[in-house]
Amino acid sequence: MSIETNIDPVSAPEATTRGIVGAASILAAGNVFSRLLGLGRELVIADLFGASGYVSVFRVASTLVITLYDFLVGGMITAALVPTFSDYAERRKEFWQLVSTVLSVLAVVLALAVLILELLAEPLFIILGGGYDETLRAAGVQMIRLTLPAVFFLGVAGVLSGILLSLKKFTLPSFTTAAFNLGIILCAVLLTPMFGITSLVIGVVIGAASQVVLQMFGLRGSALRLALDFKHPALKQIVRLYIPVLGGLSVMLIGVAIDRNLASHTGAQSLAWMQSATYLVQLPLGLVATAISFAILPSLSRATAPKDFRRTLAFGLKLVLVLMLPCVVALLLLAQPVVTLLYEHGAFTADDTTATARALQFYLLGTAFAAIDQPLVFAFYARKNTLLPNLVAVVGLGIYLVVALSLIEPLGYLALVLANSAQLAGHALVMLFLTQTRLGGIGDQGVGLTTLKLLGAAAAMGAVMLVLSVPDLGTGFWSKVVYVALPATVGGLVYILGLKLLRVHELEQVWGVLRRKRSV
Numbered sequence: 001m002s003i004e005t006n007i008d009p010v011s012a013p014e015a016t017t018r019g020i021v022g023a024a025s026i027l028a029a030g031n032v033f034s035r036l037l038g039l040g041r042e043l044v045i046a047d048l049f050g051a052s053g054y055v056s057v058f059r060v061a062s063t064l065v066i067t068l069y070d071f072l073v074g075g076m077i078t079a080a081l082v083p084t085f086s087d088y089a090e091r092r093k094e095f096w097q098l099v100s101t102v103l104s105v106l107a108v109v110l111a112l113a114v115l116i117l118e119l120l121a122e123p124l125f126i127i128l129g130g131g132y133d134e135t136l137r138a139a140g141v142q143m144i145r146l147t148l149p150a151v152f153f154l155g156v157a158g159v160l161s162g163i164l165l166s167l168k169k170f171t172l173p174s175f176t177t178a179a180f181n182l183g184i185i186l187c188a189v190l191l192t193p194m195f196g197i198t199s200l201v202i203g204v205v206i207g208a209a210s211q212v213v214l215q216m217f218g219l220r221g222s223a224l225r226l227a228l229d230f231k232h233p234a235l236k237q238i239v240r241l242y243i244p245v246l247g248g249l250s251v252m253l254i255g256v257a258i259d260r261n262l263a264s265h266t267g268a269q270s271l272a273w274m275q276s277a278t279y280l281v282q283l284p285l286g287l288v289a290t291a292i293s294f295a296i297l298p299s300l301s302r303a304t305a306p307k308d309f310r311r312t313l314a315f316g317l318k319l320v321l322v323l324m325l326p327c328v329v330a331l332l333l334l335a336q337p338v339v340t341l342l343y344e345h346g347a348f349t350a351d352d353t354t355a356t357a358r359a360l361q362f363y364l365l366g367t368a369f370a371a372i373d374q375p376l377v378f379a380f381y382a383r384k385n386t387l388l389p390n391l392v393a394v395v396g397l398g399i400y401l402v403v404a405l406s407l408i409e410p411l412g413y414l415a416l417v418l419a420n421s422a423q424l425a426g427h428a429l430v431m432l433f434l435t436q437t438r439l440g441g442i443g444d445q446g447v448g449l450t451t452l453k454l455l456g457a458a459a460a461m462g463a464v465m466l467v468l469s470v471p472d473l474g475t476g477f478w479s480k481v482v483y484v485a486l487p488a489t490v491g492g493l494v495y496i497l498g499l500k501l502l503r504v505h506e507l508e509q510v511w512g513v514l515r516r517k518r519s520v
Contacts, residue, residue: 030170030173038279044185044189046345046347047345053268055197056132056263056272057136057139058201060260061125062147062200065150066154067252068113073106081102081162082162082301087301096224099163100225103156110155132264142198143201151208153209160212160219161173161176168298180211181207244390247391251393251396254397259400269355273359277339277360281360284324284367296313297378300378300383309440313376318446321451325457326492333469335360339353340353340357343356364421376435380435380438389431389434399422399427403419457504461492465487
């Protein structure tokens with residue numbers, strides 16, 4: 001990228017840029033709504049139940065559900081379903097025959113899996129939470145049994161998302177998480193007086209079922225039908241693509257089990273603190289990295305020319321970095337006041353705030369790496385190479401174990417957070433290396449120069465925020481808002497000014513697309 005001129009020789013073609021930014025803006029809009037409801041969910045949980053041991057075991061149960069969904073279906077969407085469905089998207093009769101078969105087969109598999117897992121609820125909880133006392137352990141086993149039906153609904157919803165995404169219909173899939181969060185919020189608010197913390201478990205199931213209902217509106221009039229055609233040729237391709245992912249997800253499943261088990265031995269509240277911090281990290285990741293990664297996946301899958309593929313990937317990476325770096329800087333410098341503003345009320349105490357803010361800062365060390373990792377993994381999936389990214393997962397787990405086990409004695413739960421950041425950083429760096437050696441690289445696309453510019457603008461933003469970080473203005477709500485909003489707003493303006501001065505072309509491309517959208 002040239003700093004002397006506004007003409008960028010390595011920018012993505014305008015049509016591709018408009019498509020990616022347009023799709024990403026739809027996904028981001030859904031994500032904004034979803035994340036706002038997610039924030040509401042976390043605030044409701046904090047207010048009603050604080051960071052108690054019961055919240056920790058609920059986190060174990062909900063983590064199991066999400067992890068099983070990822071294992072059975074979630075990883076298949078990007079690695080196998082969207083690339084395969086995209087191949088058939090222009091041949092509508094064959095397309096609907098294929099998606100009907102996949103949906104029918106997976107529904108049967110998911111139903112059987114839930115029935116089997118119900119019988120294994122107690123050993124599953126012991127694996128994940130063996131450090132909790134008998135009372136919490138009994139509550140956790142019951143929560144797992146009640147939440148497992150959500151795996152079926154999440155799985156079916158995942159396939160429906162794959163169908164819609166392959167047709168480049170991004171709107172309804174982007175709002176599925178919103179439906180999930182809304183279900184938990186409504187159940188918590190309405191049912192807690194009768195069921196206590198079990199209301200959250202009921203909310204998980206209802207929220208998962210609502211994802212299916214929501215996406216069926218986007219498939220009204222379609223040719224979906226019951227079809228158990230196990231001989232369909234595309235099934236072999238899906239299975240072939242998914243087997244390496246299954247291996248990687250197995251590694252992830254082992255990693256989650258180790259992480260949750262270690263957390264249960266560092267204190268009953270540790271997991272509750274870690275999850276509260278995790279949500280604040282996942283907020284920008286979902287709004288930016290996940291939205292952009294899903295937006296570029298269909299274009300990457302259909303790109304036939306290597307140059308177009310590299311340009312699309314590079315544009316996605318630069319766009320992720322443009323939007324993620326200011327989020328990381330702001331949260332890193334404002335961790336304590338942000339947690340105070342959002343969580344410290346009701347049953348959530350000042351000590352909970354301090355513990356959560358520390359975890360947040362440690363998680364942020366790996367957040368930028370996690371952001372660029374997603375589009376890199378999707379790039380390999382688009383080229384139907386699902387093996388390498390999932391072999392890298394083994395390396396990531398090894399990094400996690402080395403850091404966690406060596407530091408858990410002196411640092412407690414923070415060792416697990418630091419280990420997670422090291423794992424994300426290691427995975428992303430290996431994926432960058434493999435992108436250079438196996439996908440033709442992106443070294444000629446200006447990513448390095450853009451990154452240096454972004455780091456300079458982010459450094460200026462951070463310096464201004466430090467100057468504006470005045471002593472606490474008081475304990476009132478609006479005082480807390482000003483304490484967060486003032487440095488964040490001024491710092492954000494400094495960042496944008498820095499991008500303009502350094503002529504970061506991606507900012508101009510995004511702004512141009514958004515202006516055209518508003519004028520339509």
